Amino acid sequence: MSEKRTELEQLGEFGLIDHLTEKFENKQSSTSTGIGDDSAVISHSKDESMLISTDMLIEGVHFNLMYMPLKHLGYKAIAVNVSDICAMNGVAEQITVSIAVSSRFPVEALEELYDGIRAACDTFNVDLVGGDTTSSLSGLMISVTAVGRAKNDVITYRSGAKEHDLLVATGDLGGAYVGLQLLEREKQVFEANAAIQPDLDGHDYILQRQLKPEARIDVIKFLKELDVVPTSMIDISDGLASEIFHICKSSDVGCKIYDEKIPIDTETSMTAIDFNLNPITCALNGGEDYELLFTISQDDFEKIKGNPHMTVIGHITDKAAGKYLIDKQGAAIELQAQGWNHFEE
Amino acid sequence: MSEKRTELEQLGEFGLIDHLTEKFENKQSSTSTGIGDDSAVISHSKDESMLISTDMLIEGVHFNLMYMPLKHLGYKAIAVNVSDICAMNGVAEQITVSIAVSSRFPVEALEELYDGIRAACDTFNVDLVGGDTTSSLSGLMISVTAVGRAKNDVITYRSGAKEHDLLVATGDLGGAYVGLQLLEREKQVFEANAAIQPDLDGHDYILQRQLKPEARIDVIKFLKELDVVPTSMIDISDGLASEIFHICKSSDVGCKIYDEKIPIDTETSMTAIDFNLNPITCALNGGEDYELLFTISQDDFEKIKGNPHMTVIGHITDKAAGKYLIDKQGAAIELQAQGWNHFEE
Numbered sequence: 001m002s003e004k005r006t007e008l009e010q011l012g013e014f015g016l017i018d019h020l021t022e023k024f025e026n027k028q029s030s031t032s033t034g035i036g037d038d039s040a041v042i043s044h045s046k047d048e049s050m051l052i053s054t055d056m057l058i059e060g061v062h063f064n065l066m067y068m069p070l071k072h073l074g075y076k077a078i079a080v081n082v083s084d085i086c087a088m089n090g091v092a093e094q095i096t097v098s099i100a101v102s103s104r105f106p107v108e109a110l111e112e113l114y115d116g117i118r119a120a121c122d123t124f125n126v127d128l129v130g131g132d133t134t135s136s137l138s139g140l141m142i143s144v145t146a147v148g149r150a151k152n153d154v155i156t157y158r159s160g161a162k163e164h165d166l167l168v169a170t171g172d173l174g175g176a177y178v179g180l181q182l183l184e185r186e187k188q189v190f191e192a193n194a195a196i197q198p199d200l201d202g203h204d205y206i207l208q209r210q211l212k213p214e215a216r217i218d219v220i221k222f223l224k225e226l227d228v229v230p231t232s233m234i235d236i237s238d239g240l241a242s243e244i245f246h247i248c249k250s251s252d253v254g255c256k257i258y259d260e261k262i263p264i265d266t267e268t269s270m271t272a273i274d275f276n277l278n279p280i281t282c283a284l285n286g287g288e289d290y291e292l293l294f295t296i297s298q299d300d301f302e303k304i305k306g307n308p309h310m311t312v313i314g315h316i317t318d319k320a321a322g323k324y325l326i327d328k329q330g331a332a333i334e335l336q337a338q339g340w341n342h343f344e345e
Numbered sequence: 346m347s348e349k350r351t352e353l354e355q356l357g358e359f360g361l362i363d364h365l366t367e368k369f370e371n372k373q374s375s376t377s378t379g380i381g382d383d384s385a386v387i388s389h390s391k392d393e394s395m396l397i398s399t400d401m402l403i404e405g406v407h408f409n410l411m412y413m414p415l416k417h418l419g420y421k422a423i424a425v426n427v428s429d430i431c432a433m434n435g436v437a438e439q440i441t442v443s444i445a446v447s448s449r450f451p452v453e454a455l456e457e458l459y460d461g462i463r464a465a466c467d468t469f470n471v472d473l474v475g476g477d478t479t480s481s482l483s484g485l486m487i488s489v490t491a492v493g494r495a496k497n498d499v500i501t502y503r504s505g506a507k508e509h510d511l512l513v514a515t516g517d518l519g520g521a522y523v524g525l526q527l528l529e530r531e532k533q534v535f536e537a538n539a540a541i542q543p544d545l546d547g548h549d550y551i552l553q554r555q556l557k558p559e560a561r562i563d564v565i566k567f568l569k570e571l572d573v574v575p576t577s578m579i580d581i582s583d584g585l586a587s588e589i590f591h592i593c594k595s596s597d598v599g600c601k602i603y604d605e606k607i608p609i610d611t612e613t614s615m616t617a618i619d620f621n622l623n624p625i626t627c628a629l630n631g632g633e634d635y636e637l638l639f640t641i642s643q644d645d646f647e648k649i650k651g652n653p654h655m656t657v658i659g660h661i662t663d664k665a666a667g668k669y670l671i672d673k674q675g676a677a678i679e680l681q682a683q684g685w686n687h688f689e690e
Contacts, residue, residue: 004453008450011452017478021459024463028439028471031472034472034474035473040474044389050387052492056479058480061482093373093376094375094397098400098401107355107364108350114366126372127371127373127376127379128379130379130397130399134401134407135403136486145399
């Protein structure tokens with residue numbers, strides 16, 4: 001090993017991946033798209049391709065078992081991977097699940113985890129086809145790989161957004177983050193005094209957004225039925241702002257989004273305000289909503305207009321015009337990508 | 346969670362996987378083979394299928410960085426997954442690599458790891474197409490998924506062995522295990538007195554077997570050239586005896602193997618004896634050789650006869666005849682499956 005020591009947080013998560021993989025060259029003709037989008041694309045025919053995506057969840061980094069029940073954790077681990085296949089406009093069909101687990105967990109705990117995995121397999125219509133089970137020295141780690149499929153003419157990359165395209169978000173945003181704030185607060189109350197029961201009443205929606213996120217397989221179906229092929233797409237795992245940055249960078253464009261257009265649920269807004277948080281900031285930087293963000297040609301606007309699952313939040317501009325959030329007074333605020341950097345947590 | 350507590354080691358690794366996945370049902374027509382073989386088989390056409398295999402390596406469980414250089418670890422992580430694709434008589438084409446790493450590792454350490462991954466990608470002709478990079482609270486974890494391809498008429502499962510088929514092992518066995526004993530001994534010497542330099546001279550072969558195992562992609566090519574489709578196949582990751590048990594269980598057969606036929610390198614034998622270990626026991630129970638074990642019809646014997654990479658070690662019998670090792674004196678010893686149970690370590 002060389003004597004130089006560069007700390008991981010100096011590069012950040014995305015910089016680190018870029019740095020470590022920059023020397024790799026693809027050799028297989030079947031490798032259509034490698035690193036850099038939500039899924040890899042492997043093509044063996046002119047008609048359709050396989051999509052491969054993988055994610056790792058680590059106890060203490062991505063989840064805390066003090067408030068994340070194992071069944072929900074299993075469900076979420078599958079949902080986030082299926083979401084990556086959705087983000088390519090594909091349909092997930094298989095998953096593999098590898099777990100490393102310390103002897104602190106009994107078999108019954110893993111049964112709960114797998115009950116959640118099975119519930120997700122049923123909801124998202126995917127088959128568990130493989131995996132690995134091993135011991136760990138501490139804690140629980142889950143690594144999931146999702147395998148999906150899409151016709152080549154509908155696969156949607158991050159890189160296809162064009163000037164004047166409309167930016168569309170599905171569902172509503174910020175709920176998962178506000179739900180996490182609530183769980184963190186109740187955990188601290190519990191740690192200070194174990195006799196106090198958690199006060200989670202009336203927050204079902206944001207708790208569900210954090211604990212049991214759904215992959216938007218329904219949106220992929222709607223797009224097909226509506227005959228809309230987005231020009232670019234990504235799933236919102238790290239927060240709207242970060243995902244906008246990915247699309248703009250990959251597509252070499254800029255954008256304008258309007259804060260009053262960003263879809264935020266009332267429960268999310270009210271709870272955010274209780275926590276002295278700006279709901280728009282929660283939507284922009286919160287992450288873990290697993291909604292989809294995509295761009296469409298203006299010609300397709302009539303097809304999605306009025307669809308309750310899709311909200312136009314802005315449009316794509318020339319790259320030189322930058323990336324801006326326009327507030328209710330018309331002021332333009334430059335967007336900041338504040339997605340999660342796990343190495344700084 | 347129920348009040349019952351069953352410890353993980355009561356089920357063992359394979360029993361645990363069976364238990365956790367028994368309630369899962371496959372729903373996708375493309376899922377040809379799910380859990381239970383070296384890879385999953387996903388079929389989208391009558392001609393060929395995709396093969397998916399995944400493995401997780403955990404610091405302190407599967408590797409010790411005190412004697413496993415990071416470059417070798419990266420290489421090995423890829424080799425063991427490519428080996429699983431070989432075990433289906435397929436060709437690996439893509440891999441994904443997810444790592445979780447604590448801040449104790451600088452960027453330079455991960456560069457070494459990825460140098461090894463890249464060397465393996467070049468050797469085995471696979472493309473790195475995705476992955477995840479995240480922090481861990483302690484240590485290093487690597488999760489690799491390999492994606493391969495095979496014509497449907499040559500895919501080889503564990504379940505096809507028939508009575509009178511010949512059992513064939515590739516390369517030689519036990520070396521990786523004896524290499525590990527050597528590294529463990531030198532580690533203990535070093536821990537007792539850091540001034541003593543490790544004495545590893547003359548053990549290049551067994552050290553390479555442990556530190557830099559190769560997936561037998563050459564054997565898959567030979568089989569194709571020789572026009573031999575094995576009736577069953579598995580890779581030797583947990584030791585010859587354990588793999589024989591898997592083939593016999595999946596194929597519902599028994600077997601006889603002959604101890605004097607088991608291929609063992611001279612350096613492996615001599616070092617084993619130095620450690621007061623029986624070389625045959627090292628081959629049977631050692632594991633991590635990543636050679637292939639397969640069965641062929643007797644009609645194919647002439648095709649592989651004299652091939653330096655393949656050794657006939659026995660034959661398949663009726664299930665009722667059991668699983669026996671025949672020693673040089675002709676005595677029959679019942680085989681014991683002593684593969685690794687990670688939960689007992």
